[in-house]
Amino acid sequence: MSREFIHSERIAYFTMEIALRADIPTYSGGLGVLAGDTVRSAADLELPLVTVSLASRAGYFRQRIDEAGHQCEAPDPWDPAILARPLQARVAVPIEGRDVWVGGWLYVLEGHMGGRQPVIMLDTDLVENAQADRELTHYLYGGDETYRLKQEIVLGIGGARMLHALGFKVRQYHMNEGHSALLCLELLNRYAYPSEELRPEDIPYDIPRVRERCNFTTHTPVEAGHDKFPYGLVQRVLGDFVDLATLQRLAGGDQLNMTRLALNSSEYVNGVAKRHAETSRRLFPGYRVRAVTNGVHPFAWTHAAFARLYDEHLQGWCHEPELLVRADCCISDDAIREAHLQAKQALVEQVQTVTGTSLDPGVFTLGFARRMTAYKRPDLLFSDLDRLRAIAHQRPFQILLAGKAHPHDQSGKRAIEAIHGYIRELAGTVPVVFLPNYDMAIAAAMVSGVDVWLNTPLPPWEASGTSGMKAAFNGVPNLSVLDGWWSEGRIEGITGWGIGDGGPGENDAVALYDKLEQVVLPLYYENRSGWIAVMKGAIAKNASFFNSHRMIRRYTSDAYMR
Numbered sequence: 001m002s003r004e005f006i007h008s009e010r011i012a013y014f015t016m017e018i019a020l021r022a023d024i025p026t027y028s029g030g031l032g033v034l035a036g037d038t039v040r041s042a043a044d045l046e047l048p049l050v051t052v053s054l055a056s057r058a059g060y061f062r063q064r065i066d067e068a069g070h071q072c073e074a075p076d077p078w079d080p081a082i083l084a085r086p087l088q089a090r091v092a093v094p095i096e097g098r099d100v101w102v103g104g105w106l107y108v109l110e111g112h113m114g115g116r117q118p119v120i121m122l123d124t125d126l127v128e129n130a131q132a133d134r135e136l137t138h139y140l141y142g143g144d145e146t147y148r149l150k151q152e153i154v155l156g157i158g159g160a161r162m163l164h165a166l167g168f169k170v171r172q173y174h175m176n177e178g179h180s181a182l183l184c185l186e187l188l189n190r191y192a193y194p195s196e197e198l199r200p201e202d203i204p205y206d207i208p209r210v211r212e213r214c215n216f217t218t219h220t221p222v223e224a225g226h227d228k229f230p231y232g233l234v235q236r237v238l239g240d241f242v243d244l245a246t247l248q249r250l251a252g253g254d255q256l257n258m259t260r261l262a263l264n265s266s267e268y269v270n271g272v273a274k275r276h277a278e279t280s281r282r283l284f285p286g287y288r289v290r291a292v293t294n295g296v297h298p299f300a301w302t303h304a305a306f307a308r309l310y311d312e313h314l315q316g317w318c319h320e321p322e323l324l325v326r327a328d329c330c331i332s333d334d335a336i337r338e339a340h341l342q343a344k345q346a347l348v349e350q351v352q353t354v355t356g357t358s359l360d361p362g363v364f365t366l367g368f369a370r371r372m373t374a375y376k377r378p379d380l381l382f383s384d385l386d387r388l389r390a391i392a393h394q395r396p397f398q399i400l401l402a403g404k405a406h407p408h409d410q411s412g413k414r415a416i417e418a419i420h421g422y423i424r425e426l427a428g429t430v431p432v433v434f435l436p437n438y439d440m441a442i443a444a445a446m447v448s449g450v451d452v453w454l455n456t457p458l459p460p461w462e463a464s465g466t467s468g469m470k471a472a473f474n475g476v477p478n479l480s481v482l483d484g485w486w487s488e489g490r491i492e493g494i495t496g497w498g499i500g501d502g503g504p505g506e507n508d509a510v511a512l513y514d515k516l517e518q519v520v521l522p523l524y525y526e527n528r529s530g531w532i533a534v535m536k537g538a539i540a541k542n543a544s545f546f547n548s549h550r551m552i553r554r555y556t557s558d559a560y561m562r
């Protein structure tokens with residue numbers, strides 16, 4: 001490993017997925033984008049991180065929608081050899097009693113301000129391994145329970161060993177979600193007491209010493225969402241890597257719960273928004289769960305037209321996004337409007353090229369794009385088509401949608417199909433377009449080019465959500481259910497608008513229609529300066545705070561330097 005990266009201590013950031021750039025398909029959604037933005041911010045701020053992830057050579061998948069509105073999944077492979085350098089080290093991990101060899105790649109993320117960050121992408125596709133083992137790092141969130149456990153062994157245990165083999169000096173470990181929590185078992189072994197000093201009733205590991213080194217960010221606000229493995233499976237695959245009594249003490253009595261393991265092995269634990277931290281404290285009583293609200297990378301998510309404006313009026317905003325607090329006072333209405341029109345025009349052209357549909361840049365455009373899964377309620381907007389038509393009859397609007405469903409998520413796939421049915425039913429009154437293959441590039445075009453960004457999750461399932469923060473950087477206000485980051489970011493009528501009261505959500509559809517009809521559309525069409533004031537409010541009061549520079553500075557002061 002080049003001295004540039006190993007001459008001093010680093011924070012080891014472990015993540016199952018990471019969105020490095022649009023043509024490296026090693027991410028499925030928000031968790032991966034967050035990881036990418038974390039590393040991009042670390043590059044700009046020159047913070048010493050080393051990221052550990054998997055090569056995921058097969059990619060996530062490429063989405064196509066057929067005539068009937070079904071999602072079709074095509075492989076989306078990438079070749080690490082083109083964009084990364086092979087690692088010189090190999091390490092072995094124990095799986096089913098044999099050694100599985102782990103190699104990998106060094107991808108160097110180069111920030112737009114010149115900072116460089118090492119990203120280790122582990123890869124078991126080596127001639128030393130049996131064919132099945134060679135595929136362990138191919139499929140992101142692929143395979144069955146056994147495959148997932150093996151993959152998590154490679155990430156956690158293989159990752160920790162690889163850093164050691166490459167000569168990295170690790171100051172602290174940071175687990176981005178529980179997938180990498182098996183790294184704690186590797187550390188337990190590293191900090192085991194000599195057996196001759198132990199009495200039979202003693203715990204054979206220095207657990208406080210492991211906790212001192214570990215930090216854990218949980219992203220899942222509901223019990224069912226946490227990765228769990230039966231101990232029978234764990235013993236068959238991992239053998240006696242760590243004794244069962246210790247495992248049960250740290251990871252739960254009946255099953256190995258990756259979140260419990262990470263919670264019990266980490267001195268610093270946080271949720272990804274204030275509300276999510278509260279939910280996590282209720283879910284895991286007795287743990288101290290702090291809140292560090294997520295953020296997005298300023299430069300990566302700001303359209304060039306807005307970046308030019310900020311460069312002109314708020315010099316230094318890329319390094320210090322707090323400067324955006326002044327956006328409402330020092331940028332003219334016309335300049336904001338002009339920048340937005342450029343972004344909107346670019347989006348309209350992209351939609352035309354990809355789908356053949358012409359949207360009208362003069363018409364109010366609502367955007368919604370995210371993983372298509374039940375709790376995000378992608379069809380809430382379409383619960384009452386007559387009401388939608390009636391609203392559009394008063395003031396016209398159009399809708400742009402995108403999102404992938406996980407290949408095993410049947411309800412997400414049904415939602416995509418249902419949406420295509422609504423598109424046909426609304427044709428002629430409300431133009432609705434679904435852009436296939438949602439990815440970073442489409443996200444960037446959508447969050448900047450629509451007029452309002454919609455989010456309708458079922459509380460309290462949305463731990464944070466980040467796409468709305470991207471919209472804020474582009475002066476696009478949010479219209480969203482009060483969950484995740486929006487519970488903090490919403491100032492009614494100033495940064496955007498809330499839907500409902502953040503409760504269980506039965507009346508959210510009606511609340512959404514009312515807000516759209518009575519507040520949002522009238523302001524857009526009948527009060528131009530009032531509308532631009534909300535655009536500026538989103539920039540000044542949301543983007544200045546909900547960015548990944550602030551987030552990683554918080555991690556640095558509260559977790560890494562504790």
Ligand SMILES: *Cc1c(COP(=O)(O)O)cnc(C)c1O
Pocket residue numbers: 028029030031033369370371438439440443444464465466467468470
């Ligand atoms: C930002 C982003 C997400 C996460 O958005 P949420 O609002 O958290 O759902 C998912 N996928 C892509 C491609 C993104 O860019």
